[in-house]
Amino acid sequence: MLRTDGLRLAYPGRTLVDGLSIEFKPGEVWAVLGRNGSGKSTLLHALAALRRPELGSVVLNDTTVGAVPRRALARQIGVLLQEESREFWGSVRDYVLLGRYPHARSPFGWSAEDERIAEREIGAMHLGALGDRAYASLSGGERQRARAAALFAQQPLIYLLDEPLQHLDLPHQVALLERLSGEARNRGAVVVMALHDLLFAARYCGRFLLLFGDGRFSVGPADEALTADNLGELYGFPLTPAEIGGERLFLPARQSEGRPHV
Amino acid sequence: MSRAAGIVALSLIAAISVATGLGAGSVHIPVAKLFSALMQPGNDAISDIVWKLRLPRVLAAFSCGALLALAGALMQVLLRNPLADPYVFGISGGAALGVLFGMLLGLGTFAQTGLGLAGAVLASALVFGLSLRAGNWNPYRLLLTGVVVAAGLNALLSLILVLAPQTAVKGMLYWLMGDLGYAGNPLAALLVLVLLFAAAMPFAPAMNVLALGRMKAQSLGVAVSGIEIVLFCVAAVAAVTAVLVGGTVGFVGLTVPHLVRLIGFADYRWLLPGSVLVGGGFLTLADTVARSAWAPLQFPVGVLTALLGVPILLLLLAGKNKNAAH
Numbered sequence: 001m002l003r004t005d006g007l008r009l010a011y012p013g014r015t016l017v018d019g020l021s022i023e024f025k026p027g028e029v030w031a032v033l034g035r036n037g038s039g040k041s042t043l044l045h046a047l048a049a050l051r052r053p054e055l056g057s058v059v060l061n062d063t064t065v066g067a068v069p070r071r072a073l074a075r076q077i078g079v080l081l082q083e084e085s086r087e088f089w090g091s092v093r094d095y096v097l098l099g100r101y102p103h104a105r106s107p108f109g110w111s112a113e114d115e116r117i118a119e120r121e122i123g124a125m126h127l128g129a130l131g132d133r134a135y136a137s138l139s140g141g142e143r144q145r146a147r148a149a150a151l152f153a154q155q156p157l158i159y160l161l162d163e164p165l166q167h168l169d170l171p172h173q174v175a176l177l178e179r180l181s182g183e184a185r186n187r188g189a190v191v192v193m194a195l196h197d198l199l200f201a202a203r204y205c206g207r208f209l210l211l212f213g214d215g216r217f218s219v220g221p222a223d224e225a226l227t228a229d230n231l232g233e234l235y236g237f238p239l240t241p242a243e244i245g246g247e248r249l250f251l252p253a254r255q256s257e258g259r260p261h262v
Numbered sequence: 263m264s265r266a267a268g269i270v271a272l273s274l275i276a277a278i279s280v281a282t283g284l285g286a287g288s289v290h291i292p293v294a295k296l297f298s299a300l301m302q303p304g305n306d307a308i309s310d311i312v313w314k315l316r317l318p319r320v321l322a323a324f325s326c327g328a329l330l331a332l333a334g335a336l337m338q339v340l341l342r343n344p345l346a347d348p349y350v351f352g353i354s355g356g357a358a359l360g361v362l363f364g365m366l367l368g369l370g371t372f373a374q375t376g377l378g379l380a381g382a383v384l385a386s387a388l389v390f391g392l393s394l395r396a397g398n399w400n401p402y403r404l405l406l407t408g409v410v411v412a413a414g415l416n417a418l419l420s421l422i423l424v425l426a427p428q429t430a431v432k433g434m435l436y437w438l439m440g441d442l443g444y445a446g447n448p449l450a451a452l453l454v455l456v457l458l459f460a461a462a463m464p465f466a467p468a469m470n471v472l473a474l475g476r477m478k479a480q481s482l483g484v485a486v487s488g489i490e491i492v493l494f495c496v497a498a499v500a501a502v503t504a505v506l507v508g509g510t511v512g513f514v515g516l517t518v519p520h521l522v523r524l525i526g527f528a529d530y531r532w533l534l535p536g537s538v539l540v541g542g543g544f545l546t547l548a549d550t551v552a553r554s555a556w557a558p559l560q561f562p563v564g565v566l567t568a569l570l571g572v573p574i575l576l577l578l579l580a581g582k583n584k585n586a587a588h
Contacts (some may be wrong), residue, residue: 020544045477049480072483081477085342089528094470094528098482099482101467107464107467252526
């Protein structure tokens, strides 16, 4: 569905990714892991045609993404950016409806179907009571849920998410990840997300892309990519593997004595 | 209140302010006479006053206010900044410099307007050129460059005011504050208003998305670069036209879009027509008060818009703080 061909992403004087050729297949859930500034966001932007790669290309169903008209692309690829402007003066409902923009047929208003879909996604993100509230007045977590609701209202086949769990409380982190894996399972959607949470990455993702921040990367399923050595090198931080209930966890090594034992 | 009903109400208010502007003045014209003079212009004094004096003035005020509000609403979404106004390109400063220079040389109105236009174009080209030179597009840089260039232009304006002969200074100050006394035939401005409004409206749905930032807008299917260029041009032409009609009228472009948002029109499909109606009506009313309340004394309309605009802006900011504290 979506693939990269010899992708090179760089900033002046710094190569983030070089020679990346991977294919994101329907139903796959990917985690992009790496340190701050390692190129996770840059990669997601390139996948969404929000940034021109220095070399190589991103191809969606045999067409370079840059050549697909924006509206047509937005019906296939949905992006949850890490940050966006907060200068939105409308209500939460108005905001979520914007997710329907690439599907809207009339410039004069939303169709009944658009409104029904937006309402459903507002409910799914537990924002039902806040639909009429000003978007700008939401808390950080509520705003993140509204942004997720708008993304689901967009109904893309490819989800690109940059730190989707930020600001969310634990139940909403789980709810969002469950919903995303449901989209992959039931609709055959591709989900690619930049994550910092190794536990959730291991639990919800089947494929991993590790970005070392110097052009190198590694790709693979959990048992290949998620090893203590690999992750230790990735983060430049020692990790200790542990297993609880058949699930592999990685505990960060203590830096000092930490909290005194009582 | 539904949005359509709201727009109808705003249209009514705009119509009432236009009628008030036509009726009020040194000679009071009652509604019935006003109506008959408009419908069947005769050779009497009333028809002359309505058709030759007040209608041009009222239409000039309306189009000037509407253009400023339209430009303000566009600039606020283009720069993703609630405090952006039509003058951030340096358009007002450039135009003022041109017009005042023309006044200093004692040129006629037409030449003054030409110099004002040239000044506005040069200043906005300077601001745009400087902020785009660095390559990647950044609204903050544009805003900051605009502020800095405006400061420089202000210094030059002060210099002209110091050098100008005493007799010319009053006219210059009136122009700087915003004064519709110089407005000539308003048809050109009215035509520009209609054309620009028609040019901007099809992009209203995209503007709603653009408020979320360029990247988010692109990811939702907006061809951002092209639309931004069109809207910047619309905003610039609107601002230049307004300034050439009424001088640098303050606060209309900044406050009117916010006022319309406060009444409940955050969606640009309603915000744009709402801003045009409120901006036009507001400036018409302000100008009517400015020229008739203390007659025969005539105040520059800019004094009134600022006097009314400042408290509105302060209330707005107080409300915004409450929101932020939430």
